[in-house]
Amino acid sequence: MQLTSTGQKTVRILGGLAVIAALGLGLRYAAQHGYGRQIMKALVPEKVSGLDSGSDIGNGFATGTGTVALAPLPTDRPAEMPGAPEVRINFWAWNSQMGCLYSNGGPVTTQGSLMEKQGVKVRIDRQDDNTQLMAQLTALAKGLHDGQAQPAAGVHFVGIMGDGSGAFLAALNKQLVDSFGEDYRAEIIGSCGYSRGEDKLMGPQKWRDNPQSMRGAVVAGVLRDGDWNIAQRFMGDNGIPNNPDETTYDPNAVNWVNTSSYVEAAEKYVANYCEDRKVVVDGKPTGETKKVCVDGIVTWTPADVTAARERGGIVSIVSTKEYTSQMPHVIIGIHKWNQQNRQTVEKMLTAFLQGGDQVLHHQEALHRAAEISQQIYNEKGADAAFWEKYYRGVTEADKTGIQVDLGGSKANNLADNLVLFGLAPGTTPETSRFRATYTVFGNIVKQQYPQLVPSIPPVDQIVDVSYLQAVAQRAGGTQAAAAAAETQTYNGSGNVSRVVGRRNVSITFETGSANFTPAGEQQLEQLFNELSINSLTVEIHGHTDNVGNPDANQQLSEDRAMAVKKWLEQRSASTFPQGRIRIFAHGSTMPIESNRTAEGRAANRRVEVVIGTNS
Amino acid sequence: MPSLGPALRPNQWVPQRTYLSMAAAWGGAVILLWLFASGIFPSPAKVAEALRTLTAQQGLLGELLTSLTLFGESLLIAVLISFALAYLSVVPALRPIVTALTKARFLSLVGFTFVFTLLFNGGHSLKLALLVFGISAFLLTSMVDIVAAVPTEKLDHARTLRMGDWRVVWEVVVLGQMGAAFDAIRQNAAMGWMMLTMVEGLVRGEGGIGTMLMDQQKHFNLAAIVAVQGVFLIAGFFQDAFLAWMKGVLVPSAALVTARR
Numbered sequence: 001m002q003l004t005s006t007g008q009k010t011v012r013i014l015g016g017l018a019v020i021a022a023l024g025l026g027l028r029y030a031a032q033h034g035y036g037r038q039i040m041k042a043l044v045p046e047k048v049s050g051l052d053s054g055s056d057i058g059n060g061f062a063t064g065t066g067t068v069a070l071a072p073l074p075t076d077r078p079a080e081m082p083g084a085p086e087v088r089i090n091f092w093a094w095n096s097q098m099g100c101l102y103s104n105g106g107p108v109t110t111q112g113s114l115m116e117k118q119g120v121k122v123r124i125d126r127q128d129d130n131t132q133l134m135a136q137l138t139a140l141a142k143g144l145h146d147g148q149a150q151p152a153a154g155v156h157f158v159g160i161m162g163d164g165s166g167a168f169l170a171a172l173n174k175q176l177v178d179s180f181g182e183d184y185r186a187e188i189i190g191s192c193g194y195s196r197g198e199d200k201l202m203g204p205q206k207w208r209d210n211p212q213s214m215r216g217a218v219v220a221g222v223l224r225d226g227d228w229n230i231a232q233r234f235m236g237d238n239g240i241p242n243n244p245d246e247t248t249y250d251p252n253a254v255n256w257v258n259t260s261s262y263v264e265a266a267e268k269y270v271a272n273y274c275e276d277r278k279v280v281v282d283g284k285p286t287g288e289t290k291k292v293c294v295d296g297i298v299t300w301t302p303a304d305v306t307a308a309r310e311r312g313g314i315v316s317i318v319s320t321k322e323y324t325s326q327m328p329h330v331i332i333g334i335h336k337w338n339q340q341n342r343q344t345v346e347k348m349l350t351a352f353l354q355g356g357d358q359v360l361h362h363q364e365a366l367h368r369a370a371e372i373s374q375q376i377y378n379e380k381g382a383d384a385a386f387w388e389k390y391y392r393g394v395t396e397a398d399k400t401g402i403q404v405d406l407g408g409s410k411a412n413n414l415a416d417n418l419v420l421f422g423l424a425p426g427t428t429p430e431t432s433r434f435r436a437t438y439t440v441f442g443n444i445v446k447q448q449y450p451q452l453v454p455s456i457p458p459v460d461q462i463v464d465v466s467y468l469q470a471v472a473q474r475a476g477g478t479q480a481a482a483a484a485a486e487t488q489t490y491n492g493s494g495n496v497s498r499v500v501g502r503r504n505v506s507i508t509f510e511t512g513s514a515n516f517t518p519a520g521e522q523q524l525e526q527l528f529n530e531l532s533i534n535s536l537t538v539e540i541h542g543h544t545d546n547v548g549n550p551d552a553n554q555q556l557s558e559d560r561a562m563a564v565k566k567w568l569e570q571r572s573a574s575t576f577p578q579g580r581i582r583i584f585a586h587g588s589t590m591p592i593e594s595n596r597t598a599e600g601r602a603a604n605r606r607v608e609v610v611i612g613t614n615s
Numbered sequence: 616m617p618s619l620g621p622a623l624r625p626n627q628w629v630p631q632r633t634y635l636s637m638a639a640a641w642g643g644a645v646i647l648l649w650l651f652a653s654g655i656f657p658s659p660a661k662v663a664e665a666l667r668t669l670t671a672q673q674g675l676l677g678e679l680l681t682s683l684t685l686f687g688e689s690l691l692i693a694v695l696i697s698f699a700l701a702y703l704s705v706v707p708a709l710r711p712i713v714t715a716l717t718k719a720r721f722l723s724l725v726g727f728t729f730v731f732t733l734l735f736n737g738g739h740s741l742k743l744a745l746l747v748f749g750i751s752a753f754l755l756t757s758m759v760d761i762v763a764a765v766p767t768e769k770l771d772h773a774r775t776l777r778m779g780d781w782r783v784v785w786e787v788v789v790l791g792q793m794g795a796a797f798d799a800i801r802q803n804a805a806m807g808w809m810m811l812t813m814v815e816g817l818v819r820g821e822g823g824i825g826t827m828l829m830d831q832q833k834h835f836n837l838a839a840i841v842a843v844q845g846v847f848l849i850a851g852f853f854q855d856a857f858l859a860w861m862k863g864v865l866v867p868s869a870a871l872v873t874a875r876r
Binding site for chain 1: 653668830
């Protein structure tokens with residue numbers, strides 16, 4: 001049969017459509033029956049042999065003394081909650097929020113979940129971009145400002161790391177307050193958990209053995225972010241200068257290759273990325289240019305795993321396993337909505353923190369939380385077992401055979417929240433660990449990048465603990481609720497087994513006495529905040545110049561070290577419990593400068609602080 | 616006052632004065648809307664202040680020069696590569712490979728950045744390679760279409776003038792389509808600006824206006840973001856005007872067939 005030209009065209013079009021439809025149906029069938037995954041499995045090995053046989057390293061903490069009964073596990077069927085308003089939440093892919101995810105049972109509140117029992121309908125979505133998180137909160141604030149009681153746009157809460165909250169809220173609240181008014185500011189209402197190892201500085205072993213060897217290094221990572229903060233704290237604890245200019249290279253400081261994400265940091269290390277930099281010394285150009293390559297990275301799971309598997313050769317130098325209080329996951333919402341929906345906020349927090357207790361105490365709950373993580377994060381190549389394993393933290397051999405610490409997180413319960421925000425018995429908001437981390441890291445970014453972050457809001461303006469207090473009251477008061485908080489014990493003797501930081505701190509005393517000058521009190525306040533970031537053992541070494549009687553100098557150095565110890569312990573017995581601080585007196589026996597000059601003698605009258613692990 | 620009638624009907628010629636009045640009216644409407652808009656979008660005063668700070672304290676002009684240098688370098692290389700390949704598509708033996716290369720425009724640069732990092736061991740060369748790759752993929756497609764759109768009668772006409780095969784290519788395809796080629800460069804150079812921020816975010820060591828924009832975005836400084844975007848617009852406008860001027864000077868005949876100027 002002969003077809004006309006139009007007929008031929010029609011046949012071609014129909015034939016094309018039939019092929020496309022067949023392809024679409026075929027792909028759908030393959031996806032439904034898992035054929036794609038099977039083919040990929042055959043082509044690409046899922047794991048590098050030898051990497052997954054690591055042992056759990058734990059986080060060194062007792063997870064509370066209270067007994068928590070295992071609640072029925074949540075199902076994966078969405079809860080039917082007609083009429084309940086939806087609370088929308090955006091979280092990064094981050095293991096610290098295992099407890100919060102568990103409480104919801106899935107991306108949307110499921111039947112049998114702790115959230116359903118509280119009568120709150122929550123939707124959790126992954127969002128790994130801080131600007132998007134800010135934009136979503138802004139959209140909610142705008143809806144409220146436009147008169148919508150329950151805005152359809154934006155999200156009600158986001159979760160970020162506590163050490164980055166200063167820079168985050170400085171930027172966001174400036175826009176919100178300027179545009180809508182003070183009531184629309186963003187505020188922190190609680191914490192889902194902690195990073196306890198997974199966020200880290202990775203570099204050659206020599207940096208760990210001798211931190212001073214890090215001078216002149218080039219580290220890739222997201223600047224002014226949580227992992228960068230870890231490196232900044234480590235450098236500060238060891239007196240290593242930072243070169244804040246990402247376009248130059250200073251051989252005496254640590255230099256940075258700024259990446260857009262923690263994953264890109266690992267990629268740059270794996271690809272052995274190099275670039276030409278103008279050489280500077282103390283900020284002044286030398287006229288030279290040098291080709292520099294990435295020596296280390298600041299990153300977190302799963303990118304630390306990528307770096308170890310794909311190239312290796314770098315170990316965990318320091319992480320949130322050492323800086324235990326640095327990175328609490330903090331929940332941020334809009335003040336006005338929180339106030340107008342107080343009950344909903346309190347119920348949601350209750351469920352979140354009950355979820356934390358379940359994950360802390362029951363393997364089944366952690367396992368289920370990992371399944372929910374897989375569902376919400378939808379991270380390629382990371383199944384539930386992946387998230388569970390790296391929540392616990394493991395030590396694995398990398399591609400070169402070096403043992404590397406990877407992962408490590410901790411869920412928070414109500415008691416942990418009360419300690420973190422200074423609401424537990426024996427703690428105060430003014431000396432809380434959250435205030436310390438917020439202040440220390442807010443100041444670091446402010447000092448290093450004054451043009452980008454000129455100031456951070458006062459901590460009292462951005463934390464509202466009233467929701468936590470209400471939850472605690474319902475749980476029987478802060479005394480009862482705090483009984484199951486994590487605690488760390490110190491053996492109180494001997495030197496630290498692994499030094500993490502060693503530096504001379506400037507604390508000025510009145511001449512020939514162990515009394516602090518007014519400036520010395522301020523210096524102690526700064527030291528207190530810096531030591532509150534970690535839970536490491538602290539050694540305080542007192543030194544004098546060689547003026548006067550050696551025995552008297554010995555006694556004076558001991559008195560001064562003791563004065564520092566007492567000041568810190570009195571400031572917060574919770575942060576500095578018995579056995580955490582040890583003092584050592586050296587008199588004039590260990591000068592660092594010549595005692596022949598006034599400047600040298602002043603340098604020798606010093607207090608040296610050593611922090612490290614205590615085995 | 617000229618009549619507004621033709622300005623409201625399709626495909627009408629209007630005097631230059633009418634056109635400029637229309638443009639001024641639209642510009643005024645946009646500025647009024649901006650001045651009286653409330654909410655999160657920064658006011659003109661805030662944007663102006665941010666622009667002043669960026670210029671005086673953060674070296675905006677220096678960063679712009681860095682970006683323009685990179686962009687000019689990339690555009691030049693991309694034009695050379697794309698034009699050479701597109702003109703070679705007149706040879707049937709080479710056409711399949713050229714056609715295949717045009718499909719690169721469907722690729723995302725995500726993931727490729729890692730491969731490029733391995734291939735180009737250096738910040739500047741990495742940026743340059745990514746930008747050239749991005750621009751070339753689109754420019755090549757436009758140029759291949761331009762070459763393919765040459766009417767047969769024009770080729771036949773050249774042959775009747777006893778021109779050799781390569782002379783025909785030079786006269787009809789290269790010189791004859793130069794006006795269209797300039798338009799292709801203008802369009803694709805504009806798309807290249809979008810990629811500039813991405814590559815400058817990937818290699819921040821040399822700075823650049825894209826790096827500056829990403830820093831401001833990270834810290835949610837909306838006024839500064841709008842100010843930098845404004846600089847992007849102005850730079851793009853001048854680039855466009857420059858290419859249009861080049862076309863007018865080098866291929867004046869192209870204007871003869873255009874309905875609107």
